[in-house]
Each structure stands twice: as structure tokens, then as C-alpha cells.
Amino acid sequence: MAGDATDRPGEARAAQQRLDALLQEDRVFAPAPGFARRANAADPAVYERAERDPDGFWAEQAAALRWMQPYAQVRSGEIPHVQWFPGGRLNVADNCVDRHCDGPRRNKAAVIWVAESGETRTLTYHRLRRDVCRCANVLRSLGVRRGDRVAIYMGMVPETVVAMLACTRIGAAHTVVFGGFSAEALRERMIDAECKVLVTQDGAYRRGNVVPLLQNAAEAVRGTPGVSKVLVYRRVGAPALQADLPAGMAVDWAQAMREAAAECPCEPMESEDLLYILYTSGTTGKPKGIVHTTAGYLLGVATTHRLIFDLKEEDVYWCAADIGWVTGHSYIVYGPLCNGATTLLYEGTPDFPGRDRHWRIIEEFGVNIYYTAPTTIRTFMRWGTEHPKSADLSSLRVLGSVGEPINPEAWMWYHENIGSGRCPVVDTWWQTETGMIMISPLPGLVPTKPGSATRPFPGVAAAVLDEAGNPVGPGAGGNLVLTRPWPAMLRTIFRDDERFVRQYWSRYPGKYLTGDGARVDADGYFWLLGRVDDVMNVSGHRLSTYEIESALVDHSGVAEAAVIGRNDALKGQAVAAFVTLKERGAAEGGAALKAELQAHVARKIGPIAKPDDIFFTAELPKTRSGKIMRRLLRDIAEGRALGDTTTLADPSVVARLKEQYEEGE
Ligand code: WT7
Numbered sequence: 001m002a003g004d005a006t007d008r009p010g011e012a013r014a015a016q017q018r019l020d021a022l023l024q025e026d027r028v029f030a031p032a033p034g035f036a037r038r039a040n041a042a043d044p045a046v047y048e049r050a051e052r053d054p055d056g057f058w059a060e061q062a063a064a065l066r067w068m069q070p071y072a073q074v075r076s077g078e079i080p081h082v083q084w085f086p087g088g089r090l091n092v093a094d095n096c097v098d099r100h101c102d103g104p105r106r107n108k109a110a111v112i113w114v115a116e117s118g119e120t121r122t123l124t125y126h127r128l129r130r131d132v133c134r135c136a137n138v139l140r141s142l143g144v145r146r147g148d149r150v151a152i153y154m155g156m157v158p159e160t161v162v163a164m165l166a167c168t169r170i171g172a173a174h175t176v177v178f179g180g181f182s183a184e185a186l187r188e189r190m191i192d193a194e195c196k197v198l199v200t201q202d203g204a205y206r207r208g209n210v211v212p213l214l215q216n217a218a219e220a221v222r223g224t225p226g227v228s229k230v231l232v233y234r235r236v237g238a239p240a241l242q243a244d245l246p247a248g249m250a251v252d253w254a255q256a257m258r259e260a261a262a263e264c265p266c267e268p269m270e271s272e273d274l275l276y277i278l279y280t281s282g283t284t285g286k287p288k289g290i291v292h293t294t295a296g297y298l299l300g301v302a303t304t305h306r307l308i309f310d311l312k313e314e315d316v317y318w319c320a321a322d323i324g325w326v327t328g329h330s331y332i333v334y335g336p337l338c339n340g341a342t343t344l345l346y347e348g349t350p351d352f353p354g355r356d357r358h359w360r361i362i363e364e365f366g367v368n369i370y371y372t373a374p375t376t377i378r379t380f381m382r383w384g385t386e387h388p389k390s391a392d393l394s395s396l397r398v399l400g401s402v403g404e405p406i407n408p409e410a411w412m413w414y415h416e417n418i419g420s421g422r423c424p425v426v427d428t429w430w431q432t433e434t435g436m437i438m439i440s441p442l443p444g445l446v447p448t449k450p451g452s453a454t455r456p457f458p459g460v461a462a463a464v465l466d467e468a469g470n471p472v473g474p475g476a477g478g479n480l481v482l483t484r485p486w487p488a489m490l491r492t493i494f495r496d497d498e499r500f501v502r503q504y505w506s507r508y509p510g511k512y513l514t515g516d517g518a519r520v521d522a523d524g525y526f527w528l529l530g531r532v533d534d535v536m537n538v539s540g541h542r543l544s545t546y547e548i549e550s551a552l553v554d555h556s557g558v559a560e561a562a563v564i565g566r567n568d569a570l571k572g573q574a575v576a577a578f579v580t581l582k583e584r585g586a587a588e589g590g591a592a593l594k595a596e597l598q599a600h601v602a603r604k605i606g607p608i609a610k611p612d613d614i615f616f617t618a619e620l621p622k623t624r625s626g627k628i629m630r631r632l633l634r635d636i637a638e639g640r641a642l643g644d645t646t647t648l649a650d651p652s653v654v655a656r657l658k659e660q661y662e663e664g665e
Contacts, residue, residue: 039444050458084296091266093169096337116348135166146171155204171267178324183219202238218244271295281544289494300436300488305335318344359391371400403540411450435488536565551604566637589616
């Protein structure tokens with residue numbers, strides 16, 4: 001237990017000094033011998049072997065999947081249009097559920113669900129299979145056929161997992177839309193993906209409040225003619241479904257499931273059939289529908305999950321992300337279930353009802369592997385060590401981090417206070433587009449350095465290039481690229497292949513541009529430096545500056561807006577908006593208008609996109625060709641000396657802005 005209030009400052013100072021010393025040592029953590037001996041990846045030759053014959057490595061791993069028809073080739077096609085395992089047939093639900101029901105995992109917990117209220121529910125593989133079959137039959141009865149798209153707009157409940165797997169069972173693709181997105185954002189995605197059916201829930205619990213998912217869904221559906229049915233899971237017990245939706249559209253989940261048959265064969269899918277579309281922010285205002293296909297994706301997420309998290313048969317694994325993001329798709333649902341793991345699903349936030357919630361869950365369920373984001377770790381740091389110290393965390397064996405670069409302080413805090421110095425920390429770098437983890441230590445093989453994602457996964461090839469396309473030397477910064485196709489790679493952007501080619505594959509021909517900056521040190525370790533494009537990372541949520549700018553200028557009072565991500569100690573980045581007003585001087589933009597604009601952005605995109613700062617200005621700094629210089633706005637928002645201003649049309653604009661901003665603070 002933490003000491004009383006009087007000795008805490010001393011304790012904190014001592015901890016700080018210890019940390020400083022560790023960081024200065026350029027600390028390296030070698031895998032503990034006991035851990036290394038038992039690790040799933042224990043042979044260091046795996047790297048060299050995979051490097052010599054990457055396709056051979058993936059073929060070896062592919063033997064762990066259940067195929068309905070063997071594949072003809074590991075890989076075919078030319079970059080960027082690559083096919084993995086052509087000729088093969090398999091089904092994702094068969095691999096994630098049915099396969100495990102044929103053996104000793106039949107009665108194993110597939111999903112342990114912890115509700116925010118404290119209620120818990122466990123779905124064994126057998127039980128999960130029956131629910132998935134029923135739901136698949138329900139979707140069929142609503143007209144969903146192989147190749148169709150289904151939107152899923154739900155919270156963190158087992159039914160979300162069931163709905164995803166039900167789609168894959170019948171060969172329909174899902175597009176999961178994060179429950180924090182607005183009706184408009186949902187509508188935009190359903191229209192782009194041409195969804196036929198929407199699965200949603202009446203409301204989701206969050207910190208004891210109800211997020212009105214059905215109300216948003218109903219609003220979204222009203223402008224989406226393609227959606228003919230809405231399947232509604234009643235989580236909070238809303239009395240009337242019809243009231244919110246047009247007549248005949250709503251179907252009650254519980255009733256439909258009760259009436260549906262508990263058997264449904266798995267559709268034999270081609271390796272390259274569409275598995276899902278997931279929308280993510282890019283460098284324009286329009287979200288990109290990232291396309292993932294069947295065999296390569298499943299293989300990529302299952303292999304990385306087994307080796308990076310060192311999954312053991314008896315483990316309880318918990319990824320604390322939301323299913324609405326790719327982390328939830330790959331590492332709550334598909335990777336873990338394909339590996340026959342027990343995946344824990346928690347409905348609520350880390351501070352409800354108390355700030356020890358995660359540690360209580362770890363203690364209660366004996367969680368062995370815990371995977372979260374740096375922003376959450378920094379929040380825990382701020383809350384103090386008394387919370388983790390009050391729980392028994394001795395079941396933990398591996399700790400993971402994802403979503404943004406983890407600062408060494410947060411890494412050390414995580415390692416010491418959550419892992420008691422004995423659990424390897426795997427910092428996993430990847431993206432919605434990569435589908436699977438690409439850069440990360442294998443915990444039994446790779447010594448870790450706090451703040452570095454270490455090295456590419458076996459078979460994965462990455463490099464850091466300068467503007468001319470030459471690899472930068474040790475320590476120098478550049479653009480992170482992936483130089484070889486990988487099985488879970490995105491196949492295209494839905495209905496926009498041209499954008500796919502241009503965005504990712506044209507900057508350095510034949511190489512995939514990640515949009516991230518990175519350095520490689522003398523040991524070949526990768527240090528991620530954040531985005532180099534106009535994509536922001538706010539609390540691990542990916543947002544585009546243009547998307548928020550479009551939402552702002554959509555407001556009748558706004559003439560122009562420039563949005564940047566400024567560094568923030570807790571969130572990684574915070575959203576700062578510089579706004580010019582129509583017909584009104586900047587001086588008239590007061591607190592009321594600021595609140596109105598924040599609400600407007602929340603309505604257009606979702607509460608996650610709300611600007612933290614809104615700064616009203618008479619003019620924005622632009623180049624002579626009219627391009628807004630966001631770099632200078634970033635300098636201003638972060639209180640730095642201004643960078644090069646010589647390309648500005650009117651350098652006095654930015655000087656005035658800086659003065660005004662500093663006064664306003
Ligand atoms: C961007 C991708 C991958 C799942 C969550 C986010 C940043 C992610 C790390 C990490 C440094 C990271 C990158 C990347 N990012 N993980 N371990 N170290 N940066 O998925 O929304 O597609 O965002 O998140 O900037 O490009 P996403």
C-alpha cells in the first residue's frame with residue numbers, strides 16, 4: 001500500500017530519481033531466462049529463417065489454420081495488388097469458433113465479459129458457436145447474402161463479437177463503426193460501404209450514463225436508403241424500438257435469436273474474399289474504407305498474437321481497446337479467437353466506479369496478458385500508484401502497448417508498477433492498414449529498450465528513408481516504409497483503388513508509405529516519431545486535420561479553419577483549431593461560440609473529434625499559393641519560436657497571431 005500523504009512526496013521524488021537514472025543508463029531489458037526458455041518464439045534463428053524465405057515462413061504458419069481447400073500458392077500478383085494464398089478456401093468463423101469445438105477447447109471460455117455494472121458473462125466456445133450460428137441465420141433471414149455488407153454500431157458487449165463472426169460465417173463483410181462516432185459519421189460509412197443491414201444496440205453504458213446508440217442509428221438510417229433492416233440488441237432495456245425507426249425496420253435481437261436455428265454451415269470463402277472494411281482517417285476530409293480479406297489477415301493476426309503476446313493455452317488475455325478500432329478487430333476478436341484463447345471484454349472506462357477498475361479485473365480473473373495504450377498508461381500514472389498497488393497483479397506475464405509512441409517514462413512506469421519489473425513490455429507498432437502488428441519485440445528473444453518498438457516481426461521488412469528514397473543512417477530521422485508485402489496488408493481502399501495506389505505506394509515506388517516518421521539506432525532498433533502527414537493521434541484515436549476543418553467550416557458562422565495536433569502530455573496530441581469568422585471580427589468569437597463549434601464538430605464526427613482549443617483569428621498564415629502553413633500554427637500552439645516564414649504571403653500575419661495566442665493563454 002502507498003504510504004500516508006506525508007511521506008508520498010518523498011516517495012515520488014525517489015521514484016523520479018530512480019527513473020532518471022534508468023533513462024540515462026540507456027537501459028536495455030534482456031528477456032528473463034525462465035521466460036525465454038518457455039517462450040512460444042524461443043529460437044533466435046526464426047528471424048534469419050523468415051528473412052531468407054518470407055513466403056516459406058508464412059506457409060509454415062498457415063498450417064495452423066483450418067483450410068476447406070488447400071491454397072495453390074502462398075503469394076501472387078505484383079505490388080501493390082498482391083494476393084495471399086490464392087486458390088485456398090476457408091472460413092474465419094470456422095477457424096475462430098467451430099474448430100475449437102471439435103476438441104478440448106469446447107468448454108473453454110472464449111469470451112469473458114465484464115459489464116460496467118460489475119455483472120459478468122462467460123461464453124464458452126460451444127456457446128459462442130450456437131450464438132454465432134443463430135445470429136448468422138438471423139442475418140440471412142434479413143436478406144444478407146454472401147458478399148453483402150453489414151454495418152455494426154455497438155458497444156463493448158459479447159453480441160458485437162457474435163455479430164462480427166456471424167457475418168464472416170455467411171460470407172458477408174462487416175464494417176464496424178465505433179460507438180463514439182456520430183449519426184452523420186455512421187451514415188457516411190454505411191453509404192460508402194453500401195450496407196444492407198445495420199446491427200446496433202439501444203444504448204451503451206459509459207461511466208454510468210447511457211450513450212444513445214439507437215437514437216444515432218435511427219437518425220443515420222433515415223438518410224441511408226440502402227439499409228432495409230436494423231437488428232437491435234437491447235442492452236439498456238429501451239421500451240420501444242419502433243418509435244425510433246421507420247415502420248417495419250427494427251428487428252429485436254433477443255426475439256430473433258430465440259426463433260433462429262442453432263445450426264448454420266460455414267460458407268467456404270476464397271482466401272482473397274472481402275472480410276471487412278474499416279474506415280480510418282487519412283489526409284483528406286473523407287475517411288478511407290480500408291479493405292481486409294480473409295486468409296492473409298487471419299493468418300497475420302493469429303501468428304502475431306501467438307508469438308508477440310506469448311499466448312499459453314491457460315491464459316486469460318485482455319486487450320483493453322474498443323472493438324470499433326482495428327486493435328479490437330485484430331486483437332480482441334480475430335487473433336485471440338483463432339488461437340483458441342480466452343479473450344476478456346470489458347464494457348466500461350478505467351475509472352468507473354473507481355480508478356482501480358482495471359487492476360480489480362486483472363485480480364478477479366487472473367489476467368495474464370494485458371494490452372493497452374500509452375495515453376491510458378499516462379492517465380494511470382497521474383492517478384497514482386496506490387491503485388495498482390491495492391490489487392494483486394501477480395498473474396500478469398506480458399504487457400503490451402499500442403496506439404502511439406510510448407514515452408520512456410510511461411514505459412518504465414508500466415514495467416515497474418504494473419509488471420513489477422518482471423513482465424516484458426511489448427510496444428507494438430502497426431496501423432489499421434497493416435492489419436497486424438509489424439514492429440514489436442518477441443518477448444522471449446528481443447531485449448527491449450523503453451520507448452522503442454524494437455524490430456520488425458519475422459518476415460516483415462521495414463526501412464527508414466530520406467526524401468530521395470535512400471536509407472538514413474543510424475540515429476537519423478526519415479519516413480518509415482514497409483519494403484515487402486505481408487499477409488494482413490490492406491488490399492485496397494473500398495471503391496477507390498486509385499487513392500490506395502497514390503496514397504501508399506507512389507511516394508517510393510514498390511514500397512508502402514506508413515505516414516510515420518522513425519529513426520533506427522545503431523542496434524537496428526526502430527524508434528517511432530509520430531505522423532509526418534496531416535493525421536493526428538488523439539488518445540490513440542486517429543483523426544484527420546481536414547476532417548475536423550470540414551466539420552468546422554460546415555458551421556454557418558465559420559469562414560475558414562485550420563486544425564493541428566499539438567503535443568499534449570496526456571493524450572499524445574490535442575486538437576487545436578484556428579478559425580476565421582464570416583462577417584464578424586475575431587474578437588466576437590467568445591466562449592459561447594467556442595462551445596457551439598465544439599458541439600458542432602461532435603455532431604458531425606463524434607465527441608472524440610471535439611477541438612480542445614479554438615482560437616479565433618482574423619487571418620491564417622498562408623503561402624503565396626494559398627496553402628495554410630500548419631507547421632507554423634503548430635509552432636504557435638506549442639509555444640516554440642517560429643520556423644521558417646519566408647514562404648508566407650504575409651509574414652506579419654503569423655507574428656500577430658503568435659502575439660494574440662500568447663495573450664489569450
Ligand atoms: C498510427 C495508426 C494500430 C492500432 C491502433 C492505431 C500510431 C500505433 C504505435 C506504436 C508508435 C504507433 C502510428 C500509426 N501508432 N501504434 N506502438 N508506436 N506509434 O491504429 O488508428 O490505424 O493508427 O498509430 O502513428 O501510423 P490507427
